[in-house]
Amino acid sequence: MAGEDWTAPEIDAAVADYFAMLADDIAGIRYNKASHNRGLQKRTGRSRGSIEFKHQNTSAVLLGLGQPWIPGYKPAANFQYALVDGVLRWLDRNEDWLAPQAHQSRLRDPAAANWIGPPTERLLEFGPIPSQRNEPSPVDAEFMAKIGLKYDVAERDARNRALGKAGEERVLAHERARLASAGRDDLARKVRWTSAEDGDGYGYDISSFEADGSERLLEVKTTNGWERTPFHISANELAVADERRDHWHLIRLWDFARQPRAFALRPPLSAHADLSPTSFLASLK
Incomplete structure (x- = not known):
């Protein structure tokens, strides 16, 4: 069996085992990699080293996804490349595996007057903008492009309203805590969750x-x-970013399921990212 390609059932078993460990890792639950490896050896007949490398391969696929x-x-x-299909099979069967839990995204009335304020640890x-680190990507750009044809990462994240709302709520707490720690409780109480209180469309x-009291508009x-x-960004958001560039900030939250971290982008966004059109408005002639 050594040197032979893994079969689809073997790949499915390895991928399921990987996600079982990943779920524990994200939840902060201790798990034994060696024990998982031994169990997978029994199910697949593959060697310890082969399984170890397959899990490293799975990390590369997930990074690309x-x-x-x-x-x-x-x-x-x-x-x-069959491993990519195996990972996609698992994700398609478990599309909501990282959906924020109710306690993470409370989505209570953001306009409630009795808000006390989050603690400063919120x-x-x-960190710095990734392009400033000058580190090569650990995933090949061509591979990323092929993955995008099968699994539109940005589109799936954009459709995940629970994830989007949870991220906005996390930034809302940060802004109020930041102003409170600066001695501006008066401004902290005025921070507004525009998309939840007034609806989408403001940019x-x-x-x-x-x-100092000046405006700070956060997407x-x-x-x-x-x-x-x-990630997806709308034409309206880009327009508002350009029109109000002195006040507009894009707050980019990543690794949200494990330990949310952030960086900020300022207009023009074309200086930081390649902007690709993904849809067109069609009007009959």
């Missing part, structure tokens, strides 16, 4: 303030994957 992966299995390329961890999700984009996971 904009999904979380197990840090203990460093992404390794040069794998069967502040997000902000930003949250209306906040700088400590939030949230994904569970790594910091370079693609």
